[in-house]
Amino acid sequence: MQFFASLVRSVYAATILATTGYAPSFSGDTKHNAVGAAKAIESFHPESSFETFDVNGIDHPLSDRPEFSLEDAAVSFVQSRLNITSDAVAFRTGYANDVIQHAYIHQQINGITVANAVANVAFNKKNRVVSFGSSFVQPSSVPSNTPSISVTDAIAKAESQLAGEYNGHPTTLEFVAKEDGSVALAHVVQIQDDDQDMWVEAFVDAHTGDIVHLTDFGAHASASPVYRALPLREQNVTQGFRTIKNPQNKAASPIGWHNNGVTKTNNTSGNNVITYVRGKGGARYTTPQSSAPLIFNYMQDPTKNPNATRANVHAARVNAFYVVNTMHDIFYLYGFTERASNFQNTNFGKGGWGNDRVEVSVQDTRGKNNAFFYTPPDGQHGYMKVYLFNRSVPMRDGALENDLVVHETTHGITNRMTGGGTARCLQTLESKGLGEGWSDAVAEWTEWTNATITDWVFCPYLKRGGFRIYPYSTNSTTDPLKYSSLKTLTEEHRIGAVWGNILHNVYAALVSKHGFSATAKTDPKTKGGNTVFLHLLIDALALQPCNPTFPQARAAWIQADANRYGGANKCTLWKAFASRGLGIGAANRVDSKKVPAGC
Template sequence: MPTANQSSEIHRQGGKPLFAKSDGSAVGLVRAYLKSQGLGRETATSVQASGALWKTRGVGHLRMSQYVDGLRVHDTYAKAAFNASGKLVDLVENIAAVPQGGPKAASVDSADALRAAVSALYPNRSADTRETGSAGNTTSFAKGGFHAAPTVERVAVPTSDGGMAVGYVVTTWTTDDNELYETLVSGDGDVVESVLRTAEDGYNVFPVDPDTTPQQMVAGPGTGNAASPQGWLAGGQYSRDINGNNAHAYLDTVEDNAPDAPGTPVTNGNFSAVADLTKQPDTGANPDVAVQNLFYLNNVIHDTLYAAGFDEVAGNFQQNNFGNGGRGSDPVAAEAQDGGGTDNANFATPRDGQDPRMQMYLWNAPVTHRVVLGTAEYDATGATWGKTLDGTGMTGFLEVANDGTGTTSDACETLAGSTYAGKLVIADRGACNFTVKAKNVQVAGGAGIIVANNDGTAPFTMGGDDTTVTIPGVMVSQADGTTLKAAKGQSATIKLITPKPLMRDGDVDSDIVWHEYGHGLTWRMIGRMDGPMAGAIGEGMSDVLSLIANEDDRVGEYSVGDGLGIRRYAYDDYPLSYADMTSGEVHNDGEAYGAIGWQLLESYEAAGIDKSVLLGDLVDGMNYTPAKPTYEMMRDGILAGLDNSGGNARACLVWDAFAEYGVGVGAQATVRGSRVTISESTTVPASCA
């Protein structure tokens, strides 16, 4: 079933009404407008409200979905805005034409769709097709080791020939790595696409000793405020398991994605554990500090974004929505010191009404291992796979990998020759996964692997997951790798530094927590944020939130222990522009958006405008932004919000910041699969010149 590429249409006229009609319901106005644009009656009337009309900044907003024959039409939506007179002033939609006869019937059922999705995503896993319930067009199946029970929804899918066919959206959410997938399966049982709704953040690690920030007692909001009317706490509380309406924070060092032992009861509402930064984060009272800090930050972010427009009807994260619209029962499940990894964090965002999950990890020190060659010692980092080294380590003669290609020593293919038995094999980083290199060395008889970095950056902890790899591995810098290769045939030792260097805890780094929460904001308010360009914007926008919150042009300095933070450059005077954002690595390609956000913060503050107004402008712009956006779509969404809410006096500040980095008038990104081409512009409108 070749599906149609449903591109979004944006209907706006600079804040002016799209047409004169203003009587009748909001849904009726949207239907009438769609019909006036040449869409037939069947298409126009298939649009239904997803929730109630809500107002922000004096503008009414309505979210809609398309249904045909009682089935939701996959990946279609409409976002409408109405002025104070009730007239339609903005519509972002990708409504599909409805063919005569409705969708073509499916030849497979929900259980078949679940099998197909599980087989495609997890080849070594079998699907448990025991049905456990149903609601409307959605069937739930046995949990079977997943974080949440898999569901399968029957949907109508627009096809490339202008028709529609019945298909299935299969939702699976893994326990160990927090991967939340929505997989589209055709009515014939073929997997069409899988959309990952978890934002995985990897960071280049340049850490040093932890910064010591004095702790201080800060009062919660009490009750009666708009964002958290019943305060932050709800139910019984413990030092390592804190529950509330906006977040549930708990310790999860045991890799089971469930709260560890809750610690001691806290009956007075005061979480007063004191950090000891001279000890490891997982010792003493430090785990209590992690949970209370993570709970505090999640609530601060919730309340701040609520004031900016990310409220109940916009899809925010709350257990009780207090009758304000949207779906409740979805506070953030915030897992402190998660045992599933290191040097990372992630945030999985299901649809409104189901808990998102934030996983916060510990971060390794910059140097955890050594390579000893004679009297010389070389800094190294370890790996998440293979044998764990101790202070004695492993000794062997050095050998350089030869994979038979004649040009590389990356160990990505079977190693040639029989000279590796019992040796420490040096291989270059790049071209394949670390576990592939290690497995090839292991099969050749090597006792351990030393990976030489392939650029000028510092070594970092090598990731990967392959339980069949049993040899240890370390990484050294590119320069040290060259030195060690020249020592081929000499005896060397790879070992752990003892005592183990102090790790850092991302739970006390507000940059990291703001960044992760930002993924939930964009997925809920904009829609799909996957793909090379939208994924990059998701990373950049998440950085922008931390930049605004802390008024600092760098992100994650504490966690990585480096003044530059986790990005390649500081955001002040950022040296790259829009046209450079085509590397395919979403963190790198989102940096220009972070730079635009920093420029906006500086411009607003220079104009005497509080940063809360900027945050409101950015969040409000998401109401006008299509799913899977480009940089220019994000810009136009902000401008549309300013047009419709009377804030257009700030429009030139927005134009200037975007144009500064190549997203001016006429700038355009084209996305074809994984390839992105960008035509940039530094031109601003004549009115802003």
């Protein structure tokens, strides 16, 4: 046990020991390995010191010997440099190239290797030391060398805890340094499971049976899926499919799009959304990857009905999966998080209720020429149905009209965020109309690519001229709808067209003032008017009352600007709202164009 020599006689040695982490609690890095059945294991790696000695190098204790032995020289140098006894150092391996000779050393205690305490020494061709690295430790306590549990029991523990199988590689008995300054005696067992893409070296405490350290042998490629889909900026399939590489945003989807919160997936299902075609008896058929790893490349044939070929069905599911996931990530960045009642199976301990990803039934056969989004309270799955549209030959697929899918997805956020997740607070006719307008506004938001604002039509691919009476426009001749138009409107989508056009004007005003940010979809900190617009839209949802009216929804926008931007956009907002009748005093569907003093 006395493998460290006295440090009192060497101030220099004491300095070296201080820099290499000899302390009651070791310095280093603790890695959380997520393996087998989503189990998290903390693995500690002591901090390494590293010294270099320029081109000429320095001598070592055996420099005077006429014959050079890499093993002897390396062991001697480590022993001297760290002022430790010879039995604490074990040569592991070494080799030489055309320039340098490398030696690799393990620390050992009582003849047993310390797995994560290592050193490396490099010698030049003149046999002088040119570099030295070390992560040796001085443990505060060392357990008995005699295991309390057998290798057989350790293997069973590792298999059970990691949900894999022992691969037959010979086990070893080693110490492993822990973050608290102690070392543990461990049976070292290799566990594999191809279904989990797992091959690890597990250190099972030989006294407690706990897994105290893992070595992950996998160099896991980051989940970088590739989709053949319609980029979010495109409105529909007529603008053409593109190859979209790795669109998932880990800031919003930390386990990516192809993990359902428990296991990895290689189809159109994950933590945020599952897209499928409904079969007999309610069976759900997702689209698998066309090739590994996570390549979803299906060629849609526009000359045939959407459900006529397998590739067409796959293309629809893939596109809906891409769009809904992308919107999840955008909404998350702007505030629709777990605590704000978003849609995720796993909430990562961040609040809210989980087990409620969005389920999307593509090419649903229970209707035609429509789409729906059902928003139950937080903790229950959001549910979207997208039908085929039979107004043309061949038929057209709602899942390939991006603004329709975005529109439906947005119903989920507006219903969840108004009223704090109950999904009970957009139930009156006027508030339902607001819901339709918000959904149109977000769909429009996704498709702008610069600061030039033109008229915008909702879903022109599925219906000639789109689904609204007028194109959204800043020109009151092109779109004459205003707040007082609600007097004659009794259907929520037509009421929604009023709010959608008001928000079109608000968007145009904010972009005119602040310009356009090309990265607003991935960076909510940008300063463009489009960024400001989406922040205010989402912030206002949480502020407004249950079943809001148009004036109340407008008031929430004004307050949201005061909260986030200190009222910097107050006059811009009031002028835009007032231009369509929602000025100061507007009420009971009577217009007002009045704005605050100073505006």
